[in-house]
Amino acid sequence: MHKKRVASGCIVQTVRIPELTLLSSLHNLDAIAIWDSETNTTKHTTLQTLREFIEIGESGTYVPVQNGDSILYIVPEAKEGQDYAEIPGIAGMSFKLSRDGYPLKPQSSDPLNPDPEAEYEILSAGGFKLLKETLFKDQRWELEVYELNAGSIPTPVTGSSGFINGEVNPINTNYTVLLANLNKLHQIRGGSNALNIQLPDLAIVPERSFVAFECLINNQKQHAINTFGPGQYIYMNNEYVTTQYIGKGDVLFFYKTAEGWFVIIQHGNFINLTMPKAAYAVGFNQLLCDGSEYRRADYPKLWRDVEKLGASLIDDALWQTASVTVAGRTVQRPYKGAWSRGNGVDTFRVPDLMNSTLRGLKNDGGSDNQRHFNH
Numbered sequence: 001m002h003k004k005r006v007a008s009g010c011i012v013q014t015v016r017i018p019e020l021t022l023l024s025s026l027h028n029l030d031a032i033a034i035w036d037s038e039t040n041t042t043k044h045t046t047l048q049t050l051r052e053f054i055e056i057g058e059s060g061t062y063v064p065v066q067n068g069d070s071i072l073y074i075v076p077e078a079k080e081g082q083d084y085a086e087i088p089g090i091a092g093m094s095f096k097l098s099r100d101g102y103p104l105k106p107q108s109s110d111p112l113n114p115d116p117e118a119e120y121e122i123l124s125a126g127g128f129k130l131l132k133e134t135l136f137k138d139q140r141w142e143l144e145v146y147e148l149n150a151g152s153i154p155t156p157v158t159g160s161s162g163f164i165n166g167e168v169n170p171i172n173t174n175y176t177v178l179l180a181n182l183n184k185l186h187q188i189r190g191g192s193n194a195l196n197i198q199l200p201d202l203a204i205v206p207e208r209s210f211v212a213f214e215c216l217i218n219n220q221k222q223h224a225i226n227t228f229g230p231g232q233y234i235y236m237n238n239e240y241v242t243t244q245y246i247g248k249g250d251v252l253f254f255y256k257t258a259e260g261w262f263v264i265i266q267h268g269n270f271i272n273l274t275m276p277k278a279a280y281a282v283g284f285n286q287l288l289c290d291g292s293e294y295r296r297a298d299y300p301k302l303w304r305d306v307e308k309l310g311a312s313l314i315d316d317a318l319w320q321t322a323s324v325t326v327a328g329r330t331v332q333r334p335y336k337g338a339w340s341r342g343n344g345v346d347t348f349r350v351p352d353l354m355n356s357t358l359r360g361l362k363n364d365g366g367s368d369n370q371r372h373f374n375h
Contacts, residue, residue, distance in 0.1 A: 071095075073141040080137045087127040087143070096144040097128055107131065145264075171197065177211055179204065186213045188246065194221035194297065199254065199261060201228040211254040211261075215246045215268075217284065222247040222301055225254075227261065236263035237271055245301035247285040273305045274339070276353055291352030293342050303348055306339050316340040316349060 031044050073085055097104045097120050107121035108114055120128050128143070169184040176198040177186065182205070188195065199211060213225065222245045227233060233240040240260070246252055250268030254261045269285040282288050285301070296303040306313060319340035323332050337356065340349030 071143040071145065073143060075135045075137055075139040075141070077137045079135050081134050083131075083134045084123065084129040085127045085135065085141070086123065090126045090143065090145060093126075093145050094122060095128075098142045098144075100140055101142075171195065176200070182206075182209045182211060184212075186211065188213060188215045188219060188223055190215075190219050190221060190223055192220045195223040197223060197225045199225065199227055199232075199234075202232050202256065202260065205256045207256065207258070209256045211256075213246055213250075213252045213254075215248055215250045217248045219248045221298065222285070224300070225252070233260040234263065235260055236266070245304075247301065249284040269301070273302050274309060276351065287350050289351045289353040291336060291349060291354075293340075293347050293349045296342075296346050296348055306348055309339055313339045313341060315344070316342055319349060 033042050033044050035042050071087070071090065073087065075085070079085060097106070104119040105115070105117055107118035119132050120130050123129055128141075167184045169181045169186050170189050171186055172189045172191070172195075173193075174196045175186075177200050179200060182200075186197075188197070197213075215223065225234070225244045225246060227242045233242060234244045234254070236244060244252065244263070247268065250270075251265065252263055252267075253265035255264045269283075276289050279286075285299075287294065287299070287302070314335060319335045319338060321333070321335050323330050324334045325331070326334075333352070336352040339351055342348040
């Protein structure tokens with residue numbers, strides 16, 4: 001230790017750098033002095049506060065890290081005891097929240113009917129608020145983003161530029177997605193034409209890239225989105241395919257991984273397409289179950305599911321049967337509740353459920369265990 005006389009006449013202590021205490025040997029609550037050049041004053045703070053300031057800046061929001069297809073939030077010491085976490089990067093998105101692998105129950109989206117058993121609610125500015133507990137230092141919270149809060153397009157991370165940049169790439173003819181357009185919204189405007197769209201080769205696409213598609217409501221056909229070649233697949237709804245179809249009003253977000261393209265955001269008709277339901281009007285990509293015949297090429301997404309129906313898909317000649325006699329009773333049009341292969345080449349026929357009441361299966365005798373929605 002040395003002493004040095006300054007102009008004021010005071011004696012201050014100085015030290016050589018090798019003699020300074022190592023930062024690693026200091027405690028997080030140790031106070032340190034910092035000179036503020038703007039006010040020309042010396043201020044003091046704790047080592048922990050300084051570390052957090054360097055790590056997250058002035059915003060006071062801890063920056064989560066990307067963990068596979070989810071977001072991992074590790075609670076910093078400064079947030080201990082609080083009941084909320086701000087994550088502006090996911091503003092407007094809905095997500096499933098779990099703590100150390102334990103899933104929590106979200107609050108209802110209806111403000112007039114809150115769920116008393118809910119454990120968290122989603123903050124509109126991004127993040128979550130706990131309803132039954134507080135945060136503890138080093139807790140691990142996992143946020144699995146699955147849809148948008150308000151129904152708009154999110155800004156997920158891409159391999160090329162970091163965010164979808166808001167640019168729109170219109171598609172009105174057959175198209176191959178370019179690497180330069182990975183971070184754009186591909187807006188399909190096919191009109192009366194059915195388009196073929198090809199995804200880029202997985203081998204040249206950066207990891208964690210997105211390809212986003214929106215199909216405008218003026219499209220009159222469904223369009224095919226194809227992978228680049230053999231061995232490359234689209235993973236969606238517990239199956240993998242080389243072609244996925246998109247129709248009017250549909251939205252699909254493809255996420256590139258080493259295994260293939262994973263659809264992580266979907267909006268529209270993609271699940272249980274052959275299951276009938278009651279409705280006041282026929283929606284986008286839906287058909288009225290009135291026994292009409294349609295071209296398979298016009299509804300490829302539906303026809304692909306119809307082909308998997310087994311005994312509920314029959315030849316049209318059988319579907320057209322006028323009546324049969326069962327136990328002395330005449331049953332009119334006994335097969336109209338099934339699907340038909342149409343002309344057997346390029347058409348199919350939807351069930352005729354008009355003026356019908358759906359019934360459950362009668363499996364006690366084993367004779368009614370195949371045809372799911374016959375009347």
